[in-house]
Amino acid sequence: MEKEIYHPPVLLKESIELLKAKDARIFVDATLGGGGHTEAILEANPENRVIAIDRDEEAIERAMKRLERFGDRISIYHANFSQIGEVLEAEGIKEVNGVLFDLGVSHFHLRGNRGFTVWEEQPLDMRMDRRQKLTARDVVNKLSEKELADIIFKYGEEKFARKIAREIVRRRKIKPIETTLELAKIVEEVIPKKLWAGRKKHPAIKTFQAIRIFVNREFQEIEEGIPEAANHVACSGRIVVITFHSLEDRLVKNIFRNLEGFKVITKKPVEPTEEEIKKNPASRSAKLRAIERVCE
Ligand SMILES: C[S@@+](CC[C@H](N)C(=O)[O-])C[C@H]1O[C@@H](n2cnc3c(N)ncnc32)[C@H](O)[C@@H]1O
Known part of the structure; x- marks a missing residue:
């Protein structure tokens, strides 16, 4: 059988540490993609649960297969992450302990025939959600x-x-x-x-x-999605965001600055090591920022 090639998860170790995923808790992966970060969160503690979201149905189908072995520890939703509140309501969950946003396109978008790449002849499409x-x-x-x-x-x-x-x-x-x-x-x-x-x-x-x-209304999604996630983060819970270009990073930095009841954990953004960039050149522009809900 042909081995499935996954999107290599960026800043994986750093995300897992900053999400404090070793403690048994409930997490949201707002950008499931190939499922690499979700898999690591579920492996970090046998009692962890993940509510995962992606707007791309193909990504979901692929990730479902990869994550099958975790059974009901994972729930997957085909939705925009700006709908995080509705997703949690459907799950009957009020608060979660960590939310991850790994923004941008995945390896599959670039490799698939979806019009995201400047290097190959493809139809000009670029929709992450093909229902759009x-x-x-x-x-x-x-x-x-x-x-x-x-x-x-x-x-x-x-x-x-x-x-x-x-x-x-x-x-x-x-x-x-x-x-x-x-x-x-x-x-x-x-x-x-x-x-x-x-x-x-x-x-x-x-x-x-x-x-x-x-x-893809990417900036509107970020502007709505992060504050919506913040409404559902428990005391000491964290939001971790990985961006891939300066406009996105600036937007996230400003949203974080304006969120009440949170403190910034990463004074400077975390960037991939030389070793990670060598293994996965697509990670070179990644920047990770994290905030934590302050307990009252
Ligand atoms: C960089 S990939 C995530 C990779 C994933 N962390 C992994 O380890 O495989 C980003 C994913 O987020 C999804 N996405 C981007 N914007 C979204 C949005 N507003 N709502 C839901 N999913 C979104 C894309 O479809 C894509 O699959």
């Missing part, structure tokens, strides 16, 4: 030039945003933009070659990131 109607193809082909420019600038911090948007609009009048490589090529043609030639980072990465964030 809006795709990257709609965004690229239907939004106005100004809307596109604003999205690429705001969520990609791309200084060529205006030029990229103008070129997208010019090209889509000739023919709709249908695939990842068509979009990547347009961006490549707009950004001066001397700024990217010979580098490992593709010039369209920022544009792809921006469109992905918009399609």
